[in-house]
Every structure is written in C-alpha cells, then in structure tokens.
Amino acid sequence: MQAAEDAEGRNARFEENDLDLEISRLRGRWELASVLNFLDVFGPILGKDLKLSAEDIEIGLVKPDASLARLHIQILKGMPPVSKTLEESDKWVTSLCKKLTMWWPWVAEGEIPLVPSKGEEISKYKELNPSDRLLLLRALCEVRADQHDAVSYINDALKEGTQISSFRKDALGRDGTGTSYWYDATSKGQSHRLYREIITSDSIPKDKDERRLSLPTIQWETLASNLEDFSKVAENFTFSKSSVEVAVSMKLQSDAIPTLEKIRKKKERAMKQKQRQDKLLKDVQISHCSGNTRSCRTRRPINYTFEAYDRTMEEAIQLTNKRKKSPVADQDKTRGSEDKSNSKDVSTDGDSERDVFPVSDSEDDTGYKVENHGSSDEDGVDGEMGNSEAHSSHAVSYPKGVRCSKRLAGVASHTILESRGLTTKQRLRQRPTRNSAIESVIVSDSEDEACEGKTDLSESN
Secondary structure (H helix, E strand, C coil), X not given: CHHHHHHHHHHHHHHXXXXXXXXXXXXXXXXXXXXXXXXXXXXXXXXXXXXXXHHHHHHHHHCCCHHHHXXXXXXXXXXXXXXXXXXXXXXXXXXXXXXXXHHHHHHCCCCCCCCCCCCCHHHHHHHCCHHHHHHHHHHHHHHHHCCHHHHHHXXXXXXXXXXXXXXXXXXXXXXXXXXXXXXXXXXXXXXXXXXXXXXXXXEECCCCCCCCEEEEEEEEEEEECCHHHHHHHHHHHHCCCCHHHHHHHHHHHHHHHHHHHHHHHHHHHHHHHHHHHHHHHHHHHHHHHHCCCCCCCXXXXXXXXXXXXXXXXXXXXXXXHHHHHCHHHHHHHHHHHHHHHHHHHHHCCCCCCCCCEEECCCECCCCCECCCCCCCHHHHHHHHHHHHHHHHCCCEEXXXXXXXXXXXXXXXXXXXXXECCHHHHHHHHHCCCCCHHHHHHCCCHHHHHHHHHHHHHHHHC
C-alpha cells in the first residue's frame, strides 16, 4: 500500500515537472505573446463571457481542456459560415481544420500540422505537440483579425481618437545590439508579461566565390510573469551598465510593480474570504453529522376528511379551555383586579379622612337640588312615583369624593360611581356648571301662572 502511494506521488511530481517544462517552452515563443495581445485588443468583439488568463491558456495548450475548447469556439463563431455542430463534443476541431486549410498559406509558414481526415483529426489534435497547438491557435487569431467586424472595430476606434499604441505595442526600450524589451499588460489586468527579443544574423554561404547572405534569427524570452519575477528583474537592471536596462527598471518600479501588488492583495483577500466560508460550511456539516441540530416541529400527515377537521377543532377547543383554567390565567386576573383597586386608592388619596354623607335622589351630578314644578297630572303622577321610590329606598353612603347618579343609570339599583380627585372636585365647586338636561325640565314662572289660572277656572266651573 505504501509503495503504491509513493509511486503515485512520484508520477504526480513528474507530471508537474513536465507541465512546467512545457509551459517554459511555450513562453519562449513569440506566437504566445501574439495570441495574448490579440485577445486583449479584440476582447470586446469576442464577447464578455470569455474570461481566460494567460496561465489558463498555457495549461490548456499543454493539456487540452474545456477552457481551450471554449476559446476556439468563441473565435470560430465570428468566422462565417458557422458550423451547426460547433458546440458539440470536440466538433470544433473539425471546423478548425477546415477553416485553416484554406487560410494557412496566407497566415502562417511551413506545413499545416493538422488537416481534416473524416473525424480522425479530433484524436490527432490531442496527440499534437503543445507548440503545434499554439501555431494553430495563432493562425486562427490571424484569420479572425481579417474579418469585417474586426476591421471595422479598429477603424471606428481610430476615428474616435484612440491612440494606435492601444492596438500596436511599442517596445519599452532598445539597445544597439538588437535587443528589445516589451511590456504587455492586459486592459483588465489579468496578465502582465515582460519579454526580451534578441535579433541575430546568421551567415549562410551561397557559393564559394560569392558573398554570404545573412538571415535574421529571432530569440524570444519571457523575463517576468508575476510579482516576484518583476521585482527580481527590476533589482538586477537597476545596477546594470546598460542605460536601456536602467530605464526599463525605472519603468517597472513605477508602473508594473505597484499594479501587481494591488492585484496580489486583492487575491489574498478573496482567498481569505473563501477560506472563512469553507470553514463555516464545514462547521455546519460537522454539527449536522453529529446530531446537534435545531429541534423541528413534529408534523402530522395532511388529511382533508371531515373527521380530521372535527378532531382538530375539538383539540383546539380543549386546549383553549385548558389555558383558561390554568393557574397562570387566574394569577393574571388577580393581578388585574389588584391594579384596579390600587388605581382607585391613588385617586382618592388627596383626602386626609374618608367622610360619609347621605345622598338623596333629588340631587343631580353637580350636587345641587332640583325642584320639579310639574303642572300636568302626568307630572304629578311621575313626581309621586319618584317620591315613593325615594322614600322607600334607603340612603346610600359613599366615601368623600365619590359621586353617584340615578338619572344616568336609569334604575335605582344600578348606580354609576365616578371617582374624582381632590383638585378636580375643588375646581368644579369653584366653577358651577350648567346641565342642559335639568334646564329642559325647569318651567318658567309665566307658564306656571298660566297653568294656575287654568286650574282656577276649571274649579270654579
């Protein structure tokens, strides 16, 4: 078992070393820099969904994956006619071969690495060298740049005042030996690269007696692709004897390194946030597995029959009656009655002593006596009935400051008590009030005399 694990570890390390070696070889070719520049310049017409970093493209070229397939499909969609089977599984390889077979002599040199072969090109593409896949991708980018929408995009941008340097990179510096330095930073900041281009001339003899022909040889090298590489290059170029390298170092320290530091901090914050979320999710899963979850209600199955409805109603009624008979409800009632009695005691605290006095029926709410001057027989009958009731009823005694009124209650046995404080009572005594109900009963003197005259005439007759 241990031997198998060791073998797997060695294979993984070997694959990782092979991956790094192939990526370093790709970075030594100028075609990769051309592809990255194309994606940065023509990104708006390729679509916003295409978000790939330079590292993703490099890994996809070494080991074909979904990212590489999505990149090829997005580019092929802008080259009519578009195949209907383009988005099917690995069908884009066939479309790629058909497109490049016609365009290869105009966009690349040498022999095309892959040609259509009745479906076998799909398996052959996976067996190609990463450098050959890079050549195919770079040729596809060249064909896409010649399409009508891409040309119109460049022309419209130039008419609006966009600088040509936004589409065509300028060298960061050149020296007299044919060495040039290029700095390429994407507009979205996904990749930053520093390249060095060395151009040399090789002499090829044509004949023995004739002069030799010189052909330029281009050597491409990626000096930096991350913050550590940029910092190291800037430090080494600072103490260089070449003025071009010193200028490159100053440019990197002022532009490239601060931007890369911001990107590094942003990635670290995003990584810490993801770690916190993963930790919280892991804690929730652990608590759920251990059984320490929140208690849930017991749910009964749903039943829409009349028996179930009647049973539910009976249970609710029984539960309500049980709550009414519970000692907690009795305590609440007792507490409410005590609060009411306390409020009554507070309202009558103004008096030092509780004096008791009789209250007769002839007094109204204001405490004044009212004489009933009734002229008709009905009034007399009413008065006699009222007097009999008044004599038959016993005088009721109330504490001082409490007033009662039979008139308001309407029945002698149902008196209405009204408690007022000492200040209210004194204010009412100082300012007599007028009762409209009493005034309607009082009869003026002139009317009394008229009534008496009528009675005298009737008696005389």
